[in-house]
Amino acid sequence: MYKLRLTLSIIKILIALIILTPIIGRSTVTPADNLEKIRRYTRMIEFDYIQWTLDAFYLKYSQSALSLTRYIPAGNQSNLVRQHLDLIRQMEQVKADIERIYADPKITDKASASAGLLQRQRALIEKDRQLAPMAEAVLQQQLSKVLADMNLSLVGQPVPPPLYHVTPLPVALIVSPRNIIRQEANISLLPNLTLDEIVALEQSLESNLNVSALVVNIGGVGVYPTMVMSTTDLSWLTEVIAHEWTHNFLTLRPLGINYDTSHQLRTMNETAATIAGKEIGLEILKLYYPDKVPPPPPPTTPQPRTDRPPSTPQPPAFDFRKEMNITRVTADELLAAGKIDEAEQYMEERRKLFWENGYQIRRLNQAYFAFHGAYADTPGGAAGKDPVGPAVRALRSQSASLSEFLERISWMTSFEQLLRAIDSSQPLTDLH
Numbered sequence: 296m297y298k299l300r301l302t303l304s305i306i307k308i309l310i311a312l313i314i315l316t317p318i319i320g321r322s323t324v325t326p327a328d329n330l331e332k333i334r335r336y337t338r339m340i341e342f343d344y345i346q347w348t349l350d351a352f353y354l355k356y357s358q359s360a361l362s363l364t365r366y367i368p369a370g371n372q373s374n375l376v377r378q379h380l381d382l383i384r385q386m387e388q389v390k391a392d393i394e395r396i397y398a399d400p401k402i403t404d405k406a407s408a409s410a411g412l413l414q415r416q417r418a419l420i421e422k423d424r425q426l427a428p429m430a431e432a433v434l435q436q437q438l439s440k441v442l443a444d445m446n447l448s449l450v451g452q453p454v455p456p457p458l459y460h461v462t463p464l465p466v467a468l469i470v471s472p473r474n475i476i477r478q479e480a481n482i483s484l485l486p487n488l489t490l491d492e493i494v495a496l497e498q499s500l501e502s503n504l505n506v507s508a509l510v511v512n513i514g515g516v517g518v519y520p521t522m523v524m525s526t527t528d529l530s531w532l533t534e535v536i537a538h539e540w541t542h543n544f545l546t547l548r549p550l551g552i553n554y555d556t557s558h559q560l561r562t563m564n565e566t567a568a569t570i571a572g573k574e575i576g577l578e579i580l581k582l583y584y585p586d587k588v589p590p591p592p593p594p595t596t597p598q599p600r601t602d603r604p605p606s607t608p609q610p611p612a613f614d615f616r617k618e619m620n621i622t623r624v625t626a627d628e629l630l631a632a633g634k635i636d637e638a639e640q641y642m643e644e645r646r647k648l649f650w651e652n653g654y655q656i657r658r659l660n661q662a663y664f665a666f667h668g669a670y671a672d673t674p675g676g677a678a679g680k681d682p683v684g685p686a687v688r689a690l691r692s693q694s695a696s697l698s699e700f701l702e703r704i705s706w707m708t709s710f711e712q713l714l715r716a717i718d719s720s721q722p723l724t725d726l727h
Contacts, residue, residue, distance in 0.1 A: 523535050530589065642661075
């Protein structure tokens with residue numbers, strides 16, 4: 296019976312890998328000739344998804360063969376995940392302590408001063424090498440259970456089976472035209488590029504191809520197994536593994552297959568995956584880590600009336616999403632009027648405003664909005680007046696469950712289908 300279960304598990308993984316193979320390395324919507332112009336600058340530093348996927352799949356196959364979670368008592372599985380995240384926290388702290396020693400000019404014998412920390416770092420890395428695969432297996436199993444509970448499974452098994460791996464992530468080169476905010480390329484680059492190499496690449500593309508370019512960090516990639524960044528934040532982790540699984544789910548259906556067809560479909564994909572990631576991630580926390588469930592927002596209570604004169608009004612707190620939305624809308628208007636230089640100068644001035652208010656944005660340009668504007672699960676922000684995000688949110692609000700929402704949107708192949716599916720009595724402008 297054990298061999299039969301193992302064989303079926305491996306067969307399911309193999310089938311999912313074969314089905315999902317077309318998405319491996321998918322990283323651009325640029326027409327071929329434009330893509331080749333861009334890739335002249337990136338070809339030698341592009342991330343190798345094929346090799347990574349083969350390595351990750353072999354790792355997951357090995358874990359499946361060992362049936363790691365079968366030997367962990369159910370009551371200890373969540374604690375194992377907590378231990379793993381705490382181990383990552385310890386490794387980050389030790390690394391920071393070592394770097395502090397080597398940066399301190401007062402410490403002359405840095406090797407001796409850091410010897411104990413280096414020994415501890417090696418011990419932590421070895422312990423994590425043993426613990427990380429089990430933590431991933433536990434979270435995959437927990438995600439599978441929640442997906443089944445939410446009717447996102449076939450005969451009790453999510454398709455594809457959840458598989459993820461924590462790994463150094465590639466960075467994404469985003470390219471947009473200067474005269475309009477539109478993602479024309481999204482090319483994955485090596486994760487170990489230095490900032491000066493990144494800046495040089497951006498400047499070369501912009502000066503030679505007259506485009507807007509930006510290299511951005513990402514938190515996950517929806518290949519199979521999915522790629523996830525290392526973190527100590529359990530809430531973020533559960534959301535991201537659910538988000539990337541949703542991309543794999545959509546890739547088996549028309550919406551995901553047509554991800555690269557238009558910016559509307561890309562935004563539909565990303566917004567739907569973000570909505571699902573948040574809802575599924577929250578359910579994982581509720582079921583397995585209830586102490587990590589974020590508290591509800593405090594109720595707004597009306598202030599009692601008083602005859603005293605009003606106090607000096609305090610300046611309103613800086614609202615990032617509101618200010619970013621204003622920036623996107625204004626930039627769109629300037630670009631639509633053909634004022635490209637003015638739009639770019641305006642975005643740089645706004646970047647300085649964000650910086651002064653604690654948001655360390657390195658560059659704010661057309662490529663920035665082309666990337667971040669696709670994640671429109673929350674009103675406002677970098678999407679500006681794009682109606683796609685509000686329409687996706689409307690479909691979710693008009694669906695009885697997350698499974699119904701995903702089933703409806705996953706079979707769509709155009710934004711027009713989405714508009715026809717939602718209640719047209721509610722204007723999209725009311726949903727921002």
